[in-house]
Amino acid sequence: MQQIIQGALALGLLWSIMTIGVYCTYRILNIADLTAEGSITLGAATAAAAIVAGTNPFAASALAFCAGALAGLSTALLHTKLRIPPLLAGILTMIALYSVNLRVMGKANLPLLRVQSVYSGLENMGLTKNMATIVFGGGAALLVIVILYWFFGTEIGCAIRATGINARMSRAQGINTDAMKTIGLMLGNALIALSGALIAQYQSFADIQMGTGSIVIGLASVIIGEVLFGKKGFFSRFVSLVFGAVTYRLIIAGVLKMGMNANDLKLFTAITVAIALSLPVFSEYISTFKKSLRTEELPCSKS
Amino acid sequence: MLEIVNLTKVFNPSTVNEMVALAGVSLSLNEGDYVAVIGGNGAGKSTLLNAIAGVYPPDGGRIEIDGKDVKSLPEHKRAAFLGRVFQDPMMGTAGDMLIEENLALARRRGKFRTLSWSISTAERNEYRELLSGLGLGLEDRLKTKAKLLSGGQRQALTLVMATLRNPKVLLLDEHAAALDPKTAATVMEITDRIVGSHNLTTLMITHNMHDAIKHGNRLIMMHKGTVVVDIRGKEKESLTVPDLLAQFQIASGDSFTDDRALLG
Structure with missing residues (x-):
């Protein structure tokens, strides 16, 4: 039982970074961005391929972050330059990423056995894999929250928020709304890819299917967080996203424990x-x- | 200050829905001109304002602000020279952001936005002073979300935001039309005060003939995409609604048909 809860907590913390990424596009930019489904796999694939090739796992995770930003850039360019509606732009990038991800991995499933991961250091200090992931994932989520809290309080961050709330007013106040959407989409997808990289290292493989349904999981976590833990200040809002992601994992672990068929999860x-x-x-x-x-x-x- | 030459705009060209919104409008505003724009539905008033603001590109003609051709500038770059207030009170502010955040957005209009903190303490005092000038008690509510304000308060806040950086031209698009008569009068009074104290060059659309006569030093009437009446100075001061209707009839060969304008 303890094992299950620890596992849910570990996975929940890693998915919370994905949830924060979804929040950036879905709530702040007011765009339902389906790129997420592809960019989480892209992050996992990039990190896994890089680690297998001998890259330091931290550098590999940073690489995944940048790859995710590029995926977001692709959606942003389709939307802002070619005037494709954001939902469709996201779907196009998502589909394109399926092929890209296969190219990156070379095959549909890339195992990460007997290689270093970002959790190796903590595991060497005597922590179990779950505990190491909880410590690392919690720290990473906290760091992301602190950085985003600062970022969305800056001039550019405020301009991005204004763009999501009222684009017409933003342009009247001299804000380049296309540029702000681009930054927001890049940031969101970079975080989602980073989350994918950390998940792949936790479960010791990257799989072409792992992104399927991830946007719904992200939305579920956002909403659970908002409903259960409120949406008062900006900082507590981000923290509630982490709680939402963890709660979602605990619920899933619970229903599986109660005997629900894993195929019915989605x-x-x-x-x-x-x-x-x-x-x-x-x-x-x-x-x-x-x-x-x-x-x-x-x-x-x-x- | 604002020079518009032969501006044209056709919506849905060469289709059954073709609509000539601007049929060669020419208009020249001197510095400090406060112009009320009036006209029936489809006269081209809003199209004119939106074309100046850069919401859509005109088909032909020239737009110069302070001697600078702005026709090729996108909307967000033109914002550096313009202040805008819309008809819909929800439109002018970011409802989910605080009053002070909205003001801070406006204060950086035309500036390069950086990663420095969005509001400073010095700014907050400046905002408090600006808002206390409105006399609506908003100075004590800097940390209130804009969406919690009433329509009149939001329009007043939008006016402050639009004029915070002394725009070359202030564009008001029926900004009091969605308010109840008493609030509308307050917003018009605030408008006069702000325009007067900064000597702002202003283009104000109104559907209300009394307002058009009462406010500003100049009045233009549009019809079918052109300016048909242009009255200023002494002549405007002695203007009455029947005068205006008669002038319109002579100029356009048509009678004025906008109940809103006559009843308002």
């Missing part, structure tokens, strides 16, 4: 996200229902 995730996304509609129904009750009471109270 269906389960999709239904969870659909329910979570429709929560605002439900709360609206409930409040109008309550209001209608109140107005019915009014005549009585007068008499």
